Amino acid sequence: MFTFRIRHLAVLSLSALLIAAGCGSNSNSANNAGSTGANANPGPSTVETSSAAPDKLKIKVSFYPMYEFTKNIVGDLADVETLVPAGIEPHDWEPTARDMAAITGADVFVYNGAGMEAWAEQVLDSASGSKLVAVEASKGLEIMEGTEEEEAHTEGEADDHDHAEEDHEHADEAHAEEEPGHDHDHGGLDPHVWLAPALAIQEVRTIEAALSAASPENAAAFHTNADSYVAKLEHLDQDFKDGLAGTKRTDFITQHAAFGYLAKEYGLTQVPIAGLSPDQEPSAAQMAEVVEFAKAHVVKTIFFETLVSSSVADTIAQEIGAKAAVLNPIEGLTDEERSNNLDYAAIMHQNLEALKTALNE
CATH class of the missing domain: 3.40.50.1980 (Nitrogenase molybdenum iron protein domain)
Structure with a gap:
């Protein structure tokens, strides 16, 4: 706390x-x-x-x-x-x-x-x-750094992309290919911890403890409510473990490098087109490398997200003859999501179904 x-x-x-x-x-x-x-x-x-x-x-x-x-x-x-x-x-x-x-x-x-x-x-x-x-x-x-992938990508370019595949296989650890200057936004850190349900549980407990200290008279009620919500998140976590076990592939391409914690938690590999910020434009070299990776690994789905343009993901999908689909970082709700009464757990289940489909193609 x-x-x-x-x-x-x-x-x-x-x-x-x-x-x-x-x-x-x-x-x-x-x-x-x-x-x-x-x-x-x-x-x-x-x-x-x-x-x-x-x-x-x-x-x-x-x-x-x-x-x-x-x-x-x-x-x-x-x-x-x-x-x-x-x-x-x-x-x-x-x-x-x-x-x-x-x-x-x-x-x-x-x-x-x-x-x-x-x-x-x-x-x-x-x-x-x-x-x-x-x-x-x-x-x-444990907050992951968001700068290691940039270094690996730079080394790969110097070697005529000989190590492009290896770089991407470690994307879930390094997490993001960032251009110089982007560190200003996140300080080189990956903040998207809430997308791993097990880490979301820890955030809930941290918030609960602080609120209980701020309002001791309500601490018992806060704890009861938190226990109930954590039980739902634990069920969600188990659904991800069961749903992503034994998929045909473990790598997925996403427009926004927001899913490093989710990938690490469930044994997957995130291959980000750009970096930690969803509006970051990838370089031509980054685009070419992702296209090369997608063709080599017969990727059939390129993920984009809500709240930002899907143009980069659409471009790569068209280049390789794949389809584009949503993988939602849940950074805010769209009007449609609000009108459909969707919440964190509901959207995370949508993410799970999207991943299951893409990883079993």
Whole structure:
């Protein structure tokens, strides 16, 4: 568990922050303006914004998985609001001055960490109030580096791609082929721990412990709720173990290098077209190498994801005569997913079926 308390912002400091952030806002401001209100609701099964009762914790969370994990722990005993609006890709989202004020005015702030929310440390450092409890859900987990694949890829190019296949076979460990400068977004770390159910369970327990410390009178209820939700995640984990055991192949090509933890957990090999950020454009050499790998291994499915363009995956699929299919990193819900009442477990089961189909072709 990782929690720490921050002193209340002084009125003068907050005013200066609001002015500075307002002057530096960009196109994100239009998207983020309503991110702490009704538009912030990332899931259809719960009402995320409501009038907070005096005795209820006010909890801000960064993006959808943190919302689902937290909401399943607190139930109706706290008010939970998401900062990143539904349907918005969270990697490049940045908080407005209003968002930052909302965080510092909350009782608890839950975020994934491991570089996913590049803005989190800046927000927390700028706050100075003792009320806020910040919870980094991934704290204590073994976080994978996201830079080793880039080094291997560079060496492979120098050797005329003689080692391209070997590089990709270790993609689940190295995880991402990143271009120079992308480390700025994630600090070279892979933050996508929530996509391995066993690690999602640990995040739930970290959040539970922090919330219980923040609201001791509700600790027993939080623990009961967490136990119930963890049981569902354990069942999901077992479904993945059973469903992915003995598949014809173990490698899969995905547009976004988000599935390194999932691949490692279930003995698979992720072959990413690009790096950790879904909007990162792969180089021509990266594209050529993936095409070469796909042809050599008779890959019939190229995975893309929701919330971002599928053009790169479509291009490679057309090049090799394969089809494109969705493998969802669950970084936010689309309108269709919300209207269909889908949640983390439901989408993960869709991912499982997609992987089973692709790995048995």
